[in-house]
Amino acid sequence: MKPAASDPDLASSPRPAGLEGLMPHGPLExxxxxxxxxxxxKMDEVYSQLIHDEVELEKKNSELEQSQQFIFSVLTAMSDVLLVCNEHGLIEETNAALCELVGRSDAQLRGTSIFDLLADEASVQRARLVLAKPDPSRRGEGLELNLRDAAQLSISVDAxxxxxxxxxxxxVGTVFVARPTAELKRAYQELRVAHEALKRAQQQLLHSEKMASLGRLVAGVAHELNNPISFVLGNVHALARYLQRLRSYLDAVHGGSSxxxxAALRVKLRIDHLLADLPSLIEGTLExxxxxxDIVGSLKRFSAMDRDAREAVPLHEVIERSVHWISKGAAPDFELHWQPDPGYVVMGNAGxxxxxxxxxxxxxxxAAMAAGRSPVQVWITTEKLQMDGQERMLLRLRDNGPGxxxxxxxxxFEPFFTTKPVGKGTGLGLSISYGLVEQHGGRLSVHNAEQGGAEFLLELPLVQK
Incomplete structure (x- = not known):
């Protein structure tokens, strides 16, 4: 066997520092x-694994630091206040929004009781009930709390x-996420006030348009009132003359005349004719x-401020009243083509x-009068529609104008749009009509009819039997 130093594989192997010191100076048995x-x-493998584990550990530490930085940035960016406490109500985590609200740092808040931040006993009791629940919902529970802010004032939060x-x-604890509701409540209050003001303005605008319509009908209304008033006035004059004759006859009877x-005076004064005529005079006067x-009552109902009440309204009666008043101020040669049908009853406001x-x-x-049509003609037809399982009424109103x-x-239908000369129209009539029809669950549209003239389509839901 060759010496170890002469082995090329052994000589080229990486060795940790001081590894040669572990080698024996002489052969071991x-x-x-x-x-x-x-x-x-084997020692080389262990050393390589240690280096690899150290690199992985450094990588994990870096990822952990990035995650912690991300979580910290999210907590800092939250506009809602965040508070994490343990099962005993001791604070373990907060965010910048809470610290700013209560005027204390995170270090000052950690370890203190959540109840120290609450402004009243009612809030303390509500928080205790939440913390004491043995099986709370994972989706959380909403409640309203009052916190003490930096100025030791009570501020309401929705938590x-x-x-x-x-x-x-x-x-092991509870997470509280809360949002101050003072600004939200103030904004809601302002929105409610603005909405009420808008409703009042809309009601006033609607009433003003009604008054403008009545103004255009003044001549017709005056003529309508003139007939019964003249009739009553003539009957009253006749009754006054009859009274004088009756007084003269009664004076003669009670004066002891023969x-x-x-009898001669009775014939001269036509007392029998007078007595026969009195019932018809009285009946005519009452009529x-x-x-x-009735005329004044109808005008009062139409001009009165509308309420939101809805009731079953026979549509043919509404059409009759509308035609009656419009015809009083219309051209003398106005012709209406319409067959009343009492079968159409809608739910709405008659006015x-x-x-x-x-x-x-x-x-x-x-439109027809401006175009010089003679006679001025209007056609009104009604029909039933079946839409989405609901019966609806379709009214068509067509004129013989230019379209x-x-x-x-x-x-x-846009507000203030009008083709009439200045002073002849406000441009609000059709716009208001469009809004009123929508409030009744209907639709209002217009197109030019094939026969000529404009045709308005009014669709309303019928009262379900």
Whole structure:
């Protein structure tokens, strides 16, 4: 056997420092050169594994530091406050938002009780109940707490409390994630106030448009009221004359005049004719007064501020009232083609639906009159539709005007859009009508009919039997 130093494999093997010192200076009994070679190779493998493990450990340490830095950056960036406590309520972890809110550092908060941060006893009791639950939900539980801020003032927070569970399934603490609700409540309050103001403005705008519609109908309303008032006035004058004749006859009867003189006076004053005419005069006067009352009541109902109440409304009655009032201020040669059908009953507000129909009718008449049509004609038809298992009513209203120009079809329902001269229209009638129909669960659209003129389509849900 050659000496170890002369073996080229042994001479080229890497050895740890001081390895030669472990080699024996003389041969050992029962240990040959191959045995020592195995020992050296095994030590080389162990050394290489140590180096590899050290590199992996450094890599793991670097990844751990990066993960810790990531978690720290996330906690720092959170706008919601974070608090982690153990099962006894002692704080183990916080974030920058909580420290800023309460005016204390993370080091000052760690190890203190969560109850020291609460501003009132009610919040303490709510937090104790959450911490004491034996089987809390993994999804967490929401509750409202009051914390003491840096100025020792109470600040309300909306907290979500989630149990923290160890690897063995045992609960080891609770995670509180909370958001201050003062700004949210203030924003909600401002939104609610703005919404109420918008509703009032919308109601006022709707009422103003109603008044504008009534203003356009003043001449027709005056004529409508003039007939029964004139009738009542004529009857009252006749009753006044009859009163004078009755007084003269009664004076003669009670003055002791002879029966012959009374009979002659009865014939002269036409007392029998007077008595026969009195019932019809009284009945006519009452009828005229009632007609006046009905007209004023109808105007009051239409001009009154609308409420949100909904009721079953026979549509043919709404159409009749709308046509009645519109026709009073229409052209003398206005012709309506419509067959009333009492079978259409919709759920809604009668005043609002009447306003929609009056706006559509008024626009139809204005368009036909502006185009010089004679006579001015309007066609109204109704039909039932079955859509998605629900019965709906489709009303078609067509005029014999020139129709709507194509560029205007897409914007005719926009607020303040009008083709009428200044002072002749507000541009709000169709826009308001569109909104009212939508509130009733319906749809309002327009197109130019094949027969000529514009045709409005009003679709409303029918009352289900």
């Amino acid at each position: 029962g240990v040959d050169e191959s045995t020592w070679m195995d020992v050296i190779h 979500n409390c989630t149990p923290r569970v160890a690897a063995n399934g045992r609960r 029966p012959e003189a009374q 005229g007064a009632q007609r006046t009352t 609002q639906l009447q306003q929609v129909l009056m706006n559509l009718l008024q626009n139809a008449l204005d 709507v120009p194509e560029p205007h079809l897409s914007c005719i």
